[in-house]
Amino acid sequence: MQVAMVTGAGKGIGREIVRRLATEGMIVYMGARDIARVREQARDLPGEVRPLRLDVTEQEQIEAAAARVTDECGRLDVLVNNAGVMLEWQHTATEVPMELVRRTYEVNVLGAVAVTQAFVPLLRRARPGRVVNVSSPLGSLSLLSDFGTLIAQRSHLAYGSSKAALNAVTLLYAKALVGDGILVNAANPGLVATDLNGGNGGLSVEQGAEVPVRLALLGEDGFTGRFVGDWRRGTPVEEPEASPDALVPW
Numbered sequence: 001m002q003v004a005m006v007t008g009a010g011k012g013i014g015r016e017i018v019r020r021l022a023t024e025g026m027i028v029y030m031g032a033r034d035i036a037r038v039r040e041q042a043r044d045l046p047g048e049v050r051p052l053r054l055d056v057t058e059q060e061q062i063e064a065a066a067a068r069v070t071d072e073c074g075r076l077d078v079l080v081n082n083a084g085v086m087l088e089w090q091h092t093a094t095e096v097p098m099e100l101v102r103r104t105y106e107v108n109v110l111g112a113v114a115v116t117q118a119f120v121p122l123l124r125r126a127r128p129g130r131v132v133n134v135s136s137p138l139g140s141l142s143l144l145s146d147f148g149t150l151i152a153q154r155s156h157l158a159y160g161s162s163k164a165a166l167n168a169v170t171l172l173y174a175k176a177l178v179g180d181g182i183l184v185n186a187a188n189p190g191l192v193a194t195d196l197n198g199g200n201g202g203l204s205v206e207q208g209a210e211v212p213v214r215l216a217l218l219g220e221d222g223f224t225g226r227f228v229g230d231w232r233r234g235t236p237v238e239e240p241e242a243s244p245d246a247l248v249p250w
């Protein structure tokens with residue numbers, strides 16, 4: 001059986017990714033800060049879902065999680081870095097408090113790096129290992145540099161720049177791990193109605209999970225170093241041809 005780990009999996013897009021990967025027949029570790037909540041949820045999910053206490057800002061918990069997966073499975077086929085925060089709704093780019101900027105980077109950037117580092121030895125034992133970083137077009141430097149786009153008009157300094165950093169991390173890991181046969185890609189779920197945006201998105205969590213799941217299921221002929229998922233999906237400027245397969249410009 002293939003083995004997957006999803007961070008921030010207690011709700012939203014992450015929980016749906018867990019459900020889909022378990023339905024595919026994988027053993028899925030459901031990483032979440034609130035272990036009691038996910039224990040209850042795991043009972044209602046299909047297949048082999050294993051709740052795992054994981055705050056991605058806590059190095060001890062990350063190491064304990066990697067040790068547990070090593071003991072129980074000896075390998076990890078799929079890592080989905082899904083945990084993310086958006087904390088600055090009330091603030092403009094020039095006024096966002098530094099405390100919120102730091103907390104955003106702790107989860108969205110450093111959390112993904114710390115978890116990936118801890119799980120690389122296990123991903124090396126998979127054929128192929130896959131890492132999916134759940135990113136956002138708000139971190140696309142190409143879209144941000146065109147001031148006319150909807151993306152550039154959003155003014156989320158901490159969130160957008162943290163996702164730009166996550167995109168760079170994705171490319172650097174893709175290059176570093178290509179020799180180990182590990183595929184590292186970024187997924188844009190689209191604008192999905194979840195707690196992160198106060199339910200303000202045109203897509204359901206089922207639709208939002210499509211791209212991350214597709215990247216999680218790549219085979220040995222799969223690609224690496226891509227940012228997948230049309231940036232207009234679920235937004236007010238969505239066009240009929242917006243496809244989950246389209247690439248987001250970095």
Ligand SMILES: NC(=O)c1ccc[n+]([C@@H]2O[C@H](COP(=O)([O-])OP(=O)(O)OC[C@H]3O[C@@H](n4cnc5c(N)ncnc54)[C@H](OP(=O)(O)O)[C@@H]3O)[C@@H](O)[C@H]2O)c1
Binds near residue numbers: 011136193
């Ligand atoms: N919704 C969208 O339109 C959209 C668009 C593009 C990208 N994304 C990305 O998609 C991912 C999932 O977001 P979502 O929309 O599903 O939002 P969500 O429902 O708020 O889920 C975010 C998840 O991250 C978890 N999390 C936060 N801090 C954490 C930490 N320190 N350690 C571990 N987990 C932590 C949350 O856990 P708790 O319940 O414990 O807080 C929650 O499970 C995020 O990376 C987000 O940036 C979302």
